[in-house]
Amino acid sequence: MTSSPDEPTAPHEPTAPGEPTAPVEHSTPHGTAAGHEPAPTIRDGRLLGVDGLRPVSPSLVPARYLAAIPGYVIALALAVGAVVLAAITSWWWIAAVAVVPLAVIVQSLLLTPRRVRAIGYLDGEQELVIARGVMFRTVSTVPYGRVQSVTIGEGPIERRYGLATLELTTGASDEAPSLPGLPRDEAERLRGLLAERGVDRMAAL
Amino acid sequence: MSSALPPGHRRTHPLTPLVTGWRIVVGAVAVLTAQNLAALVGDFTVRRLLIGLGVLGAAVVIGVVVSALSWWATSYGVDADGVVRRSGLLSRTRQFAPRARIESVSLERPLLARLLGLAKVRIEVAGGGESYLDIAYVRSAEAEDLRRRILEVAAGTVPGAGPATVDGPAPGAGASADGGPAGATGAAGAETSGTAAARAPGTPVDPGAAPAIGAAATSSPGAPDPADRPAGEGDLAARARAILHDGVTDGELIAEIPTERLVRSLLRDSSFLLGLAASVIGLGVTIALAIWQEGLSIAILVPLLPAVIAVPRYVFGRIESGWGFVSRVSDSGLRMRRGLANTRADTIAPGRIQRLELRRPLLWRAPRWTAVTVTVAGIDEDEDGGARSVLPVGTPDELASTIGHLAPPLGTGDDLAALERLLTAPARELPGLRAPHPLQWYARRTVVTVLLPGAVVRRSGLLARRVQIVPRDRVQELSVGDGPLARRLGSLDLSVAVAGHTVELDALPRADALVLHAALALDAATARRYTKRDGWPVPPLAAAAPAASGASRTGEGR
Numbered sequence: 001m002t003s004s005p006d007e008p009t010a011p012h013e014p015t016a017p018g019e020p021t022a023p024v025e026h027s028t029p030h031g032t033a034a035g036h037e038p039a040p041t042i043r044d045g046r047l048l049g050v051d052g053l054r055p056v057s058p059s060l061v062p063a064r065y066l067a068a069i070p071g072y073v074i075a076l077a078l079a080v081g082a083v084v085l086a087a088i089t090s091w092w093w094i095a096a097v098a099v100v101p102l103a104v105i106v107q108s109l110l111l112t113p114r115r116v117r118a119i120g121y122l123d124g125e126q127e128l129v130i131a132r133g134v135m136f137r138t139v140s141t142v143p144y145g146r147v148q149s150v151t152i153g154e155g156p157i158e159r160r161y162g163l164a165t166l167e168l169t170t171g172a173s174d175e176a177p178s179l180p181g182l183p184r185d186e187a188e189r190l191r192g193l194l195a196e197r198g199v200d201r202m203a204a205l
Numbered sequence: 206m207s208s209a210l211p212p213g214h215r216r217t218h219p220l221t222p223l224v225t226g227w228r229i230v231v232g233a234v235a236v237l238t239a240q241n242l243a244a245l246v247g248d249f250t251v252r253r254l255l256i257g258l259g260v261l262g263a264a265v266v267i268g269v270v271v272s273a274l275s276w277w278a279t280s281y282g283v284d285a286d287g288v289v290r291r292s293g294l295l296s297r298t299r300q301f302a303p304r305a306r307i308e309s310v311s312l313e314r315p316l317l318a319r320l321l322g323l324a325k326v327r328i329e330v331a332g333g334g335e336s337y338l339d340i341a342y343v344r345s346a347e348a349e350d351l352r353r354r355i356l357e358v359a360a361g362t363v364p365g366a367g368p369a370t371v372d373g374p375a376p377g378a379g380a381s382a383d384g385g386p387a388g389a390t391g392a393a394g395a396e397t398s399g400t401a402a403a404r405a406p407g408t409p410v411d412p413g414a415a416p417a418i419g420a421a422a423t424s425s426p427g428a429p430d431p432a433d434r435p436a437g438e439g440d441l442a443a444r445a446r447a448i449l450h451d452g453v454t455d456g457e458l459i460a461e462i463p464t465e466r467l468v469r470s471l472l473r474d475s476s477f478l479l480g481l482a483a484s485v486i487g488l489g490v491t492i493a494l495a496i497w498q499e500g501l502s503i504a505i506l507v508p509l510l511p512a513v514i515a516v517p518r519y520v521f522g523r524i525e526s527g528w529g530f531v532s533r534v535s536d537s538g539l540r541m542r543r544g545l546a547n548t549r550a551d552t553i554a555p556g557r558i559q560r561l562e563l564r565r566p567l568l569w570r571a572p573r574w575t576a577v578t579v580t581v582a583g584i585d586e587d588e589d590g591g592a593r594s595v596l597p598v599g600t601p602d603e604l605a606s607t608i609g610h611l612a613p614p615l616g617t618g619d620d621l622a623a624l625e626r627l628l629t630a631p632a633r634e635l636p637g638l639r640a641p642h643p644l645q646w647y648a649r650r651t652v653v654t655v656l657l658p659g660a661v662v663r664r665s666g667l668l669a670r671r672v673q674i675v676p677r678d679r680v681q682e683l684s685v686g687d688g689p690l691a692r693r694l695g696s697l698d699l700s701v702a703v704a705g706h707t708v709e710l711d712a713l714p715r716a717d718a719l720v721l722h723a724a725l726a727l728d729a730a731t732a733r734r735y736t737k738r739d740g741w742p743v744p745p746l747a748a749a750a751p752a753a754s755g756a757s758r759t760g761e762g763r
Contacts, residue, residue: 041723044715048687048697126730133687140684141722143730171582172681172702201730 048139049131053120059161060116060181067157068108075101121179123193126201128168130177140177145201146170150194152187153178166190214282214291221342222272224318230268234261281340283354288328290338302330302338307359308581309538310352311551314345319548324348327551328355329581356537356552456533456540459610460596460603466574467527470598473568476669477523484516521545527597532607539595539610553595555611557581559679559703563604565628566669575604575628579611582704601625613676616658627655627664627672635664638721640712642694654710656721661701663710679703680729685722701725 042050079098086095114134122129127143151167158164158180164187167178182190210216279292288302308329318324323342330336343351471477492509528545538554560580569575577596596607605621617623627635637655640648647667655662663673686698697718698711713721 042685042719044697044719048685127726135689137687138684139687140682141726141729142682143726145730146681170681170702171704172707177684 042139047118047131047134048137049120050122050124050129050139053122053129053131055117056119056121056179056181057161057163057183057186058116060119060163061113063157063161063163063181064112064116065109066160067155068112072105072108075105116181119179119181123190128190128194130179132177138177142168142170142177143201144194144197147194147198150191150198152191154184168194210280211282211291213284214280214289216280217276217341218323218343218347219276220321220323222269222276224315224321224323224342225276226265226269226272227317230261230265233264233268283351283358285358287358288338288340288355290340300338302328304358306330307355308557309552309554310355310359311549312348312352313549314544314547316546318342326351326355352552360537456535459532459534459539459606460530460599461532462527462530462597462599464528466598467524467530470527470569470574471523473572473574474566475568476566481516481520484512484519488512488516526594530597532595534610539607541595543597553579553581553611555613558611558613559676560706560708561608561612561674563608563624563628563672563674564669565671569598570629573601573629574598575601577604577607577611580703580706612660612674613678614659615662615674616660623657624672627662628670632664637662637664638713638717640694641696641714645694645696645712648712652712654713654721656724661708661710661721661725663708673708675701675703675708677725677728680725683722683726683729685718699725
């Protein structure tokens with residue numbers, strides 16, 4: 001729970017006097033003197049992300065298609081049902097309802113590759129950065145020292161493609177983001193890295 | 206009898222089955238009647254009544270017997286590693302609260318237990334959800350001892366305790382370790398004792414209890430703490446007072462809320478009043494409609510019963526969560542006591558606080574009252590009146606000393622002035638980050654995010670002002686969220702997660718949000734490691750002269 005003994009122990013010294021300081025001036029209580037690399041800064045490009053973000057395996061695309069098949073079947077059945085209902089009753093407008101499940105299928109077919117390409121991660125010096133989402137994009141940062149547990153999950157479809165999902169838990173109540181579509185070796189490597197660095201840098205709550 | 210117990214283990218009080226069994230019976234009766242009340246009232250006969258009473262009696266017997274069996278199988282033990290509780294007759298479970306993970310210990314006294322002189326000891330353990338271990342029920346005095354012992358066991362990690370307490374003898378010789386005041390307050394020990402002595406004549410604190418912390422600091426053996434004495438030999442008044450205040454009688458007084466202020470604060474809390482009025486009117490209209498539609502009968506009212514009960518329950522809950530509130534500084538943190546029917550006393554250690562929230566509704570601005578709640582890892586959030594609220598309604602001085610003893614240093618020159626400014630100044634005048642686009646006019650006027658050297662502060666709310674404080678070294682994880690609308694408006698959402706709570710800092714200017722993220726990410730990764738558990742950041746007031754704040758508070762009306 002406590003830090004390792006060779007870590008430098010900087011006393012907590014409030015520095016800046018006076019009124020609330022301007023927020024953007026980022027004076028950390030401890031400075032960056034301890035020789036740690038600063039956290040990778042998020043760039044604001046076409047998509048939010050950090051430099052050197054690594055993509056997940058491209059075989060996550062077929063894996064996701066395969067996993068989505070039951071959903072497609074149900075959506076198709078709904079669409080067909082709506083059309084049939086429109087045909088047997090005289091309420092033609094019921095057929096319009098079929099647009100919704102079809103739209104769901106089409107966007108899933110078209111956008112899944114982009115969504116998978118948008119997932120990225122970076123095992124930085126201090127923390128793991130996980131980015132995902134195209135339209136609604138989230139970039140999460142989890143310092144290694146805060147990771148409480150690491151889980152590797154492999155569903156049947158993932159296993160078929162040699163993929164695994166890495167799930168992190170931190171002390172925060174919300175579940176930390178999971179990272180899907182990692183090749184199994186890479187997932188194992190990350191787990192080892194998280195465990196090793198987590199022990200090195202374990203910080204209490 | 207005790208031969209079956211492992212060494213060092215004890216059973217809870219033999220009256221426990223009565224207290225817990227009673228609950229089972231009431232629960233069963235409530236479930237049965239709530240569903241069939243209308244039918245029961247409809248065809249009422251003496252014979253049915255007798256049958257009902259018989260069933261009830263059987264339920265009581267069964268409930269008590271089942272509870273007695275589980276009581277028999279339950280035992281607890283406190284040793285140097287933590288607290289163990291064994292329970293279960295058929296499938297035995299062994300719950301363990303390791304020393305290092307004990308967050309706080311609280312005493313609760315539900316009404317029935319209180320009448321029997323029993324108390325429940327709840328040990329909060331770090332972790333989400335139901336992460337606690339209950340020892341229910343033990344005698345009140347024993348519960349107090351148990352609390353001290355558990356806190357001493359945990360003392361290696363409890364911030365207030367000096368290193369001497371770590372290897373201090375555990376149970377019997379509690380007085381020495383207990384008296385060893387707090388690394389934090391130790392420096393100011395002399396001043397503290399001065400304060401206590403100066404305050405004793407003016408305040409209703411009884412002379413036996415008031416000098417307790419002073420006596421410990423100056424190690425004068427003359428004035429023993431009444432709670433340390435065996436129950437028999439203490440003078441009756443002090444004992445009655447100790448029972449009345451659940452043992453929260455020693456240590457520097459931080460806040461004491463008179464009933465009058467509590468009631469006035471509720472009458473001035475517009476959201477409380479509006480909620481109350483809306484629910485009462487809604488209920489009245491519903492009942493009137495039902496009667497108008499169906500005619501008057503009990504059958505209609507039965508489904509509404511939960512709602513009818515909910516309103517007074519809510520009001521009572523609000524009153525109870527602040528009734529008789531007293532908080533004092535103890536060696537293990539802030540010790541609080543509250544409650545009308547069910548009383549509870551709990552301790553919050555400053556080192557365990559993950560987030561603070563200050564709230565000041567519109568009509569509290571004139572008397573400058575403030576409510577303070579905190580997030581502590583392991584204590585459930587939705588628990589109303591639970592350990593979360595550390596000051597139900599406090600005057601500026603009480604706020605100052607509560608915050609001063611709990612909040613980590615914010616890093617400004619004068620933290621209290623900075624906080625007061627954050628609470629009182631219009632949001633537009635505060636320096637900080639606000640929503641970038643003119644379309645977000647409401648947020649621009651009411652919400653400000655300020656990064657201080659020690660914490661991120663979010664001020665929000667138009668009428669009821671809210672200030673959330675997240676110490677920078679408590680950040681667990683960060684995420685930046687982007688969306689089509691945010692891109693259009695030039696804003697980003699940053700969510701800052703601490704153990705037990707996620708603070709959403711939404712609609713920040715894009716560039717500033719990324720700079721803020723970088724600063725906080727660095728803190729999250731490194732800051733906490735430099736503040737070891739023994740060396741938590743000391744809250745400013747705990748080290749600063751408490752005499753000044755104490756002296757200024759003696760004149761305050763209570």
